[in-house]
Amino acid sequence: MTHTVLVTGVSRHIGARVASVLAADPDISRVIGVDTVPPPSLTRDGVVSLGRTEFVRVDLRSPDIAQVIAAADIDTVVHMSLVSAPSRNGGRAAMKEHNVIGTMQLLGACQRSATVRRVVVRSTTAVYGSSPRDPAVFTEDLEPHEGPVHGYAKDAVEVEGYVRGFARRRPDVTVSLLRFANFMGPGVDSPLTRYFTQPVLPTVLGFDPRLQFVHEDDAVEVLRRMATEDHPGTYNVAGAGVLLLSQCARRAGRPSLPLLSPAFKVLGGAARRLGLVEYSPEQLRLMCHGRAVDTARLEAELGWKPKFSTGAAFDDFLRSRGLRPLGGVRT
Secondary structure: OOEEEEEEOOOOHHHHHHHHHHHOOOOEEEEEEEEOOOOHHHOOOOOOOOOOOEEEEOOOOOOHHHHHHHHHOOOEEEEOOOOOOOOOOOHHHHHHHHHHHHHHHHHHHHHHOOOOOEEEEEEEHHHHOOOOOOOOOEOOOOOOOOOOOOHHHHHHHHHHHHHHHHHHHOOOOEEEEEEEOEEEOOOOOOHHHHHHOOOOEEEEOOOOOEEOEEEHHHHHHHHHHHHHOOOOEEEEEOOOOOEEHHHHHHHHOOOEEEEOHHHHHHHHHHHHHOOOOOOOHHHHHHHHHOOOEOOHHHHHHHOOOOOOOHHHHHHHHHHHOOOOOOOOOOO
């Protein structure tokens, strides 16, 4: 069966990789990538090739996305456009508009479409928040004790609400909602990867949180499968195991600087204003309480497991930055 696939967020690394993999699939007749700016591969060499992906410049906040879906008879939508940190120019308000209003417009267009039969949405495990009262491991059905009230994580909670509403209104459409742990790998540039490349890693005194990562290769493979097969439902996506923040620091060969929580907040505010590292309120909570999720539902549904554990994904990231993992390769 041939498919016509729309991928949002193709100007960012993971979105570009997903579009490229889908464009290489002979069973997919056409891949259309949309974003507000052209992908890097269209503006300079040495970046992920999008293959035969057709790029269309569209702001998801505008009604134009409905015209793209209708004109191309899109049957599969892969929504990768959530951004995790505000831009220097737009700030938090523009970020929220892009994430939430953009998703509303996209889902509205999908709802009116007569051709859309599958919708895959990238979300985040940040929707569970980080709290001292959290369970040891979150499954998809558990509600957080203290849900996120700031930034990207709050946007993701709102996005998920709209996705569930869409699924109820269009039961004929297969809707897959993927809650990814923090992406990690050679091509990933995120608040967390920038944190780990600092010369000294500020930490919150008295806390050593558990962290989970998903390697970019595994993330792309999950998205490819969801875009080409019917797997309705909500799924956690993460590499096996966890790493303590102190273990991450040792592997990176970085000294840590324990600070009282108020001092960490002050430092985070200064770093944010200077555009150095994004110490958002939700990242502060993660640095205190950590978070871990269960991935059994995904593995049972796909009959597949990520190739990279949390530790192996982190080590691959370290190698790509010239930070050799201590003790050699781990899995």
